[in-house]
Amino acid sequence: MTHSLDIGGSLLLLGAGKMGGAMLEGWLALGLAPGNVAVLDPHLPAAAAAQLAEAGIAVNPSLAFLGTPAVVLLAIKPQVMEAALPSVAPLFGPDTLAVSIMAGKTIAGIAALLPPRTAIVRAMPNTPAAIGRGITAAVPNGFVTPAQKEAADALLRATGALEWIDDESLIDAVTAVSGSGPAYVFHLVEALAAAGSAAGLPADLAMRLARATVAGSGELLHRSDQPAGTLRQNVTSPGGTTAAALAVLMGEGGLASLMEKAVLAAKKRAGELAS
Template identity: 60%
Template sequence: MTVSLPQSLVLLGAGKMGGAMLEGWLRIGMDPAGISLVDPHPSDEIVALAQEKGMALNPDAERIAPPDVLVLATKPQMLDTAAPAVQAFIHPKTLLISILAGKTLANLAARLPTANAIIRAMPNLPAAVQRGVTAAAPGPGVTAAQRALADALLGSIGRVEWLDDEGLIDAVTAVSGSGPAYVFHLVECLAAAGAAAGLPPAIAERLARATVEGAGEMLFQSPLPPATLRQNVTSPGGTTAAALDVLMADDGLKPLMVAAVSAAKRRAGELSG
């Protein structure tokens, strides 16, 4: 399948997530000559990368070709400050992709009234190692061709899930947006449990960490559902089964995770607007 890439793109906000996406776009073959970066305080790495690859850094909007795509990756609270600069880069054919947490399509459309096509996307932290997952909700003016461009750009940092209903974004935020922190905490808990079982704490932490790394890699490589992977390593009456009896009890991990995700979803709703 051929991947469609934009000829011209402006990235507004070249921080952690913007920088990770930029690496992804270069990796999938976007022509750096078509990429412009806008950031009032670019990091030394971004300045060096722009120089090395020949990407424009902080160009005047009037001096570059109207971009096919503008990616908005500042902090959400910078939207008001950034809006005039964003407006200057938006042309009738420009697709705006926003990754600003909590900023709805309606909110973006109200602040950037000349944008005809907006996609709201929610990536997550493992984008930094190209293993992110991004949920994306297209606004009404987005064409099939623009959606294909967004799919390629967002797919450069991991998997992409398209949502018909933007209302699902708060739940997405609670599952995959905040989810990496839950997994890091799982490692902390497994390490603490190992120490409680008598292991030296440093060994317990290395074992717990490597276990989650390995299990994550198996999930990545295997087409099997997680329940099957679990069943495959659980002999009846064995040690894993003894632990899972505790974790899968009525008051085990599932109700705890449901409560945690529900709290995150509620908070995402409170912060959104």
Template identity: 60%
Template structure:
């Protein structure tokens, strides 16, 4: 299920961001760009360098709030690396109130772990965005269990979609598959561009020309797919003339040992690794 909210971003109360690295900063910028009042945003990240702290303060948000500065925020978004979760989660839990929804984008950190840090009754959403969030074109998979009310889920939706689209999955375990497809997916696309460029050089093109052709082809194909209502299979057929050059290439890519089984193995490998990291 995917939904969009129009108008200025209003989660119904203050928002606490734990972790202002690349993904946390991307979400923060998306919130402010969508009209969230910076006076209602609080950021905790002791690991940030002074220059980053100064930049955050320049945005008008409160950096390093004390317990008395913030009570019962509408949402706490946890965006730290899983390796430092042990120290970060108690800090976040100290600010949580009875109506706060906790949104975690920490890879491999389960609801069980999060509930132990907050409380068994805490409303917690697990989410997995991807790196195109940095340009507002990300896709996030999210899961909410029965502790999350419709209002709290709507708050999480509003905050997450500031970085792009949001889809909800029906089981927490499916977050691992989301990681395999879209969380790691941008790297697959970048590798495809690398491979196309190298193949272009092998076919005789100068390296810079081959990279430009590969890069712009993927950019353009992605935009065409975004603007089209046709499924990818139809778009593929639309550029494939019988016995033509594209058909010759697809004959290789769609062979029994071609691209499809290779991508399936890659996605399943990433999914298994996500499960391993989650313990």
């Protein structure tokens, strides 16, 4: 394979769980050279570690043998940041870029655990990154050079759409909308399937219908340039069944107010994770 995803050096992935693992999967598929990747995750299941090692990735190598990485992706849980970062901080060189995807953790909080003047990009991706269909919002600190921003851009854009923003204070709301958002959509499938069962359908048929409906609607939205409201109206015959359902969903205390509460709860939690 030609290694087309070039970040000007090596990548160190700190934490190869659901999100870090999904991003790595996407990058390897797009041509990031495995020989330029090291993964540090002391709790990685043996099968996952063996698979990565087989692909040519250094898995939990001794830190003494690691060179200075071009990019360190911080994909650990926010709750372990204080414990985990000091062990990798000595690996940072003056040109090393930290890309954090940790919910809640601020650039200032991350910088306090890394060498002075470290270039940091705080990013918020989502799990459709695994299939190149994620969306990430990212904000750089003042030490990120144009070349480092380019490397971060290449990495993050390889997993889907990318929105650079200037205002770090927006990231907790981004987290609440698109970072956590896939879970809301998957829960919609669960709720629609359960409602189908309650309406008399066999549970397995209800789940197949709900799953295909959400996946198909997502794909239609993806391929269409119509606003979501127009696509909704296209389903809604005047005086028909959809209108009856939407009167409930769009009525008082319906989905919009529930979603607002949910997003605000997620944003509040992101703020709590900062400390």
